[in-house]
Amino acid sequence: MYPENLKYSKEHEWVMAEAGNRARIGITFFAQKELGDVVFVELPEEGAEVAAGDGFAVVESVKAVSDIYAPVSGRVVEVNQALNDNPERINEDPYGEGWIAVIEMTDAAELDDLLNSDDYAALVAEA
Amino acid sequence: MKRTPLFQVHQAAGARLIEFAGYEMPVQYSGVLEEHRTVRLKAGIFDLSHMGEFLFTGPEALGALQRLLTNDLSKLEVGGAQYSLLCLENGGIVDDVIVFRLAQGYLMVVNAANIAKDLDWIKAHLPEGVHLEDQSEDTALIAVQGPEAARIVQALTSLALDGLYSFEAAEDQVAGKKALIARTGYTGEDGFEIYLGAADAVAVWEALMAVGQPLGLVPVGLGARDTLRLEAGLTLYGHEIDERTTPLEAGLGYFVRFEKGDFLGKEALLKQKAEGVKQKLVAFTVEGRGIPRQGYPLLAPDGSVIGRVTSGSFSPTLERDIGMGYVQTAFAAPGTLIGVDIRGKARPAEVIKGRFVPSRTRRRP
Incomplete structure (x- = not known):
């Protein structure tokens, strides 16, 4: 449920470090399960500059609205436009087709501030 | 409990x-x-x-x-x-x-x-x-x-x-x-x-x-x-x-x-x-995307606040975002174009007549 090759934020985002200082971002299995059926994703603008901790996207489920915080700082270079028509991909495949955006990081060292898979699993086990 | x-x-x-x-x-x-x-x-x-x-x-x-x-x-x-x-x-x-x-x-x-x-x-x-x-x-x-x-x-x-x-x-x-x-x-x-x-x-x-x-x-x-x-x-x-x-x-x-x-x-x-009555309950559909939630302001075309959302959701049947809320009576007629303030962004919405899906209850003839 929490792949070992990813990093995790306490706000339930995951980050996949990619070549070229890129960080692919989505929400975790736990987050999508808590939210329930996702019906709308307000995606960030491509090119937007974000700082770690900024709200940069919004995921709406039937019952709740949830801010998605940028786990790292940088520039949004790619967004998953497929979520406009198929927001349910966040539920179906949170670590794959349900990715939200890619941020080109200004400081890759911020990744070290995030949780690893075991620590994140422990965090949600308490929830 | x-x-x-x-x-x-x-x-x-x-x-x-x-x-x-x-x-x-x-x-x-x-x-x-x-x-x-x-x-x-x-x-x-x-x-x-x-x-x-x-x-x-x-x-x-x-x-x-x-x-x-x-x-x-x-x-x-x-x-x-x-x-x-x-x-x-x-x-x-x-x-x-x-x-x-x-x-x-x-x-x-x-x-x-x-x-x-x-x-x-x-x-x-x-x-x-x-x-x-x-x-x-x-x-x-x-x-x-x-x-x-x-x-x-x-x-x-x-x-x-x-x-x-x-x-x-x-x-x-x-x-x-x-x-x-x-x-x-x-x-x-x-x-x-x-x-x-x-x-x-x-x-x-x-x-x-x-x-x-x-x-x-x-x-x-x-x-x-x-x-x-x-x-x-x-x-x-x-x-x-x-x-x-x-x-x-x-x-x-x-x-x-x-x-x-x-x-x-x-x-x-x-x-x-x-x-x-000074305010009336209306049902409305939102143009584009954005779910109106309870308490969000409803707006006149000029941006002034004319009421508030009481319920809102994505409609699985219509596959669009819908809501109900109170507006000043002048804005309550079906077809009236209003707005809804969704977390600081004004989204266009339209007052509709009564309900979003037809009733299928079994009325006595």
Whole structure:
């Protein structure tokens, strides 16, 4: 449920470090399960500059609205436009087709501030 | 937290449970969207045992209820049901209820969250000669709703459901257990609400699931119950109606019968009717994407605030975002273009007429 090759934020985002200082971002299995059926994703603008901790996207489920915080700082270079028509991909495949955006990081060292898979699993086990 | 007699059934079905009105209730089983769509296409089964049931008996019961409620019960025959409102003297809504006329008296069904408040209000206004029995704890309530509902319930009762229309009820048996079978619901679909002794709830639920599953019946939680009623344009206490709103503002004037005689709230409501309401409840669709949530401001085309959202959701049937809310009367006509402030962004919206999906209840011809 929490792949070992990813990093995790306490706000339930995951980050996949990619070549070229890129960080692919989505929400975790736990987050999508808590939210329930996702019906709308307000995606960030491509090119937007974000700082770690900024709200940069919004995921709406039937019952709740949830801010998605940028786990790292940088520039949004790619967004998953497929979520406009198929927001349910966040539920179906949170670590794959349900990715939200890619941020080109200004400081890759911020990744070290995030949780690893075991620590994140422990965090949600308490929830 | 209280539990209904069906709690263990929900747990075994893998429901997600939440606190609602002091009860631990299922909010969803397979998922809100799937449950919602199944009710529209096939059928869903709901545990509503948290709701309250008050039985009024005695020679003065009718007179007392006529004074407590806004609708006119005098022409209701045994086996009839009626939607009605309990109002404060100032016209604010204490609760919305359904009243059944039974052989032994009148049964009032109230919102779970309002049971204690309603009892206090009613007892304070109950004359001598009326016996009020709170049966809430001993009564289970199971709803079966959707196009397959009649076939499912008919398989378990000898009552001829062909002869039972919307807002009619009969005392009979379901799966061998004594039940009040009402053709009522909160989804906009044809369906039934089955009142049972608490001890019979599990057996009847399981019997309904056994005959219903091959026809597509699924258990449905409070999440889809809310989106279903919203699409049907039905008000929910605590959202569209409360003690600060009146039936006239909420578009429930049909259920206020001034000609029947005196009732609590009459004077204030007559005055409001004569002066005209300042705000009206409307249903609206949002252009583009963005879900209006309770409390979000509603806007005039010039951006000024003209009201507030009371409920909103993604509509699984229309596949767009919808809501209800109060606006200043000048903006309440169907077709009026308004806006909704969704977290600081104004989204265009349009007032629609009444409801989002057509009613499919089975009206007596």
